Amino acid sequence: MKTRLLHVVPPWNFQGSEQLFLTLAARLDRDRFQPCTLLMGRQIRLAKQLLDAGVEIHHDDKRAQLHLTHIRRIKSLIAKTQPDLIHVWNAPHHPTHWLAALQQQVPVIASATPPGLPLTTMQRLARFALRRRSHGYAMMAPVAGDLRNDPVDAIPMGIDSAEPELSADPAGDSNDRSAGANAFRDSLGIPAGARIAVAINPFVPATGLKDAIWSTDLIKCVRDDFHLLILGSGPQRWRLDRFTNQTKTNDRIHFVKDISAAELLGHADLVWQTSRIDTDPSIVLLAMSLGVPVIATDLASHRQLVVEGETGYLITPGGRADLARRTQLILDDETLQKRMQTASKERVKNRFPSQKMVDCYQRMCLSCLRS
Numbered sequence: 001m002k003t004r005l006l007h008v009v010p011p012w013n014f015q016g017s018e019q020l021f022l023t024l025a026a027r028l029d030r031d032r033f034q035p036c037t038l039l040m041g042r043q044i045r046l047a048k049q050l051l052d053a054g055v056e057i058h059h060d061d062k063r064a065q066l067h068l069t070h071i072r073r074i075k076s077l078i079a080k081t082q083p084d085l086i087h088v089w090n091a092p093h094h095p096t097h098w099l100a101a102l103q104q105q106v107p108v109i110a111s112a113t114p115p116g117l118p119l120t121t122m123q124r125l126a127r128f129a130l131r132r133r134s135h136g137y138a139m140m141a142p143v144a145g146d147l148r149n150d151p152v153d154a155i156p157m158g159i160d161s162a163e164p165e166l167s168a169d170p171a172g173d174s175n176d177r178s179a180g181a182n183a184f185r186d187s188l189g190i191p192a193g194a195r196i197a198v199a200i201n202p203f204v205p206a207t208g209l210k211d212a213i214w215s216t217d218l219i220k221c222v223r224d225d226f227h228l229l230i231l232g233s234g235p236q237r238w239r240l241d242r243f244t245n246q247t248k249t250n251d252r253i254h255f256v257k258d259i260s261a262a263e264l265l266g267h268a269d270l271v272w273q274t275s276r277i278d279t280d281p282s283i284v285l286l287a288m289s290l291g292v293p294v295i296a297t298d299l300a301s302h303r304q305l306v307v308e309g310e311t312g313y314l315i316t317p318g319g320r321a322d323l324a325r326r327t328q329l330i331l332d333d334e335t336l337q338k339r340m341q342t343a344s345k346e347r348v349k350n351r352f353p354s355q356k357m358v359d360c361y362q363r364m365c366l367s368c369l370r371s
Contacts, residue, residue, distance in 0.1 A: 002030075002031070002032060002033060002034040003032060003033050003084045003085060003365070003366075004033075004034045004036065004081070004082065004083050004084045005028070005033050005034065005035050005036070005083065005084070005085050005086075005087065005365060006036050006038060006078065006081050006083035006085070006086045007021065007025060007035065007037045007038070007087050007089060008038045008074075008088045008100075008101055009038065009039050009040060009043070009046070009089050009090075010041070010089065010090050011040060011041040011043065017089065017280055017282050018046065018260075019159060019261070019262065019282060019286050020157065020158075020159070020282055021089055022046075022049055022053070023158070023159060023354050023357065023358070024357070024361055025037065025050060025053060025055050026053035026054075026055065027355070027358045028358065028361075028362065029362060032366075033362070034056075035055050036055065036056040036057070036058065037050055037055055037056070037057045037058065038058045038059075038060065038078060039058070039059050039060070040060050040074075041060075045260060047059070058077065058080075058081060060074070060077055071100045071103075072100075074100035075100040078100060078104055079104065083104070083106055084106055084369065085106060085107050085108075085109065085365055085368060085369055086101045086104060086107070086108050086109065087109040087365075088101050088108065088109070088110045107369055109364070109368055155357060155360050155361055155364065156356055156360055157281070157282065157285050157352055158353050158355065158356050158357030158358070159285055159286060159348060159352060159354055159357075160289065160354050181266070181267060184267060185267070188227075188229075188254045188256070189254075190227050190254070191225075193225065194225045194226070194227050195225050195226050195227070195269045196226075196227050196228075196229060196267055196268050196269050197226070197227075197229070197268065197269065197270050197272050197327065198228075198229045198230075198231070198264055198265060198267070198268040198270075198271050198272070198287075199228060199229070199230050199231075199232075199271070199272045199273070199274060200230075200231045200232060200261050200264070200265075200271075200283045201230075201232050201273070201275060201283075202232050202233065202234040203232050203233060203234030203235065203236040203237045203239075204234050204235070204236055205236060206275065206276050206277045206279075207232075207274065207275045207276070208274030208275055208276045208297065208317065209230065209232070209240055209274060210239075210240065210243055211274045211318055211319075211320050211323065212228060212230070212272050212274045212323070213228075213240065213243055213244055213247060213249060213253060214247065214320045215272075215321075215324040215327070216247075216249050216252050216253055217247040217248075217249050218320065218321060219324045219327060219328070220249060222328065223331070226252060226331070227252050227253070227254065228249075228252060228253045228272075229256050229267070229268070230253065230254070230255050230256065231255075231256050231259065231261065237255075240255075241255075262290070265286065268287070269293075269330070269331065269337070270292060270293045270294065270295060270312075270330055270337075271283070271284070271287040271293070271294045272296075272323065272327075273294060273295070273302060274296075274297060274317075274323070275296075275297055276297065276317040276318060277299070278299050278300055280301075281296075281301040281302055281304070281305055284296055284302060284305050285305055285348065285352060288305065288306075288312075288344040288345070288347060288348050289344075289345065289348045290345075291341040291342070291345045292341070292344065293311065293312045293330055293340040293341065293344065294306050294311065294313075294344070295313045295314075295323060295326050295327060295330075296312065296313075296314060296315070297314070297315060297316070298314040298315060298316055298317070299317065302314060305347075307343070307347065310339075310340065310347075311343045311344040311347055312340060312344070313326040313329075313330075
């Protein structure tokens with residue numbers, strides 16, 4: 001008998017887990033699992049990708065709110081799918097969905113909270129409810145280690161190497177993709193031939209986006225062809241806008257939206273990951289799979305992916321001048337950039353195969369059911 005596995009998917013917070021979720025949902029063994037997905041919010045692009053992969057989907061387009069009425073509504077939607085196992089994605093950032101899932105009489109899988117990320121009151125309440133329940137549960141983390149003393153199953157990340165998405169129609173010819181890239185640059189006022197760095201992170205202080213803005217100001221002093229594209233969301237957007245105005249980098253920094261991380265990375269010469277705490281490193285893995293060099297802060301979650309001097313560089317958290325200097329090294333040396341592109345794809349192919357991640361995830365699901 002197949003296990004009906006329900007993925008509860010709140011809106012993503014731009015840390016890259018979306019690509020890991022798509023890989024797992026599409027590649028689960030259909031002889032043992034019947035995947036279905038409850039999408040929160042208007043995630044049209046994700047819904048289409050899931051349907052193409054043959055995954056059953058359900059929608060809840062209403063805005064998430066932190067009150068009991070919303071929890072009861074989510075609980076009712078989950079119950080209608082009659083799952084044997086529930087996985088709440090991005091759980092640390094959406095405790096209401098977690099609380100609703102815990103009220104079902106089935107095991108629950110939830111994402112672990114990185115050790116440096118502070119917990120809100122609602123998140124603490126959800127974690128307390130998880131520990132008190134009588135049914136099985138598991139915590140999934142993309143890196144090894146005991147996070148907040150919970151029983152964590154460390155799932156090795158995996159992804160397939162792919163060509164960057166430069167247009168809405170990846171199947172189109174090279175001329176179509178080139179036209180799509182030029183149209184995207186024109187929409188942002190970026191001239192042809194400009195060098196582009198991409199930063200994808202939630203708009204919170206711990207992700208170090210102010211460091212990225214400061215480094216852009218330093219680079220602006222020595223080259224006039226550099227632009228930074230930032231994709232994310234969060235409560236601190238106004239602070240980033242204010243800091244951009246203060247550093248007078250409005251013409252070099254562009255906040256983008258309505259685009260997937262994979263498509264945005266298709267326009268990048270390199271990727272900046274400036275987080276000051278260990279978080280989900282999926283964006284780094286996605287960038288490497290697309291052959292984009294990465295400059296990341298020297299944290300445990302990044303060290304397992306980036307090889308210093310081969311696939312990118314590791315810098316001290318908060319090292320704005322070092323970030324600017326390393327960026328210059330890559331942009332000024334075309335041979336180095338191409339070597340890093342090749343090395344990144346090879347490392348992902350050899351060290352982070354997607355099938356290994358899928359196999360470990362399936363074993364975790366079966367173990368959670370047995371518990």
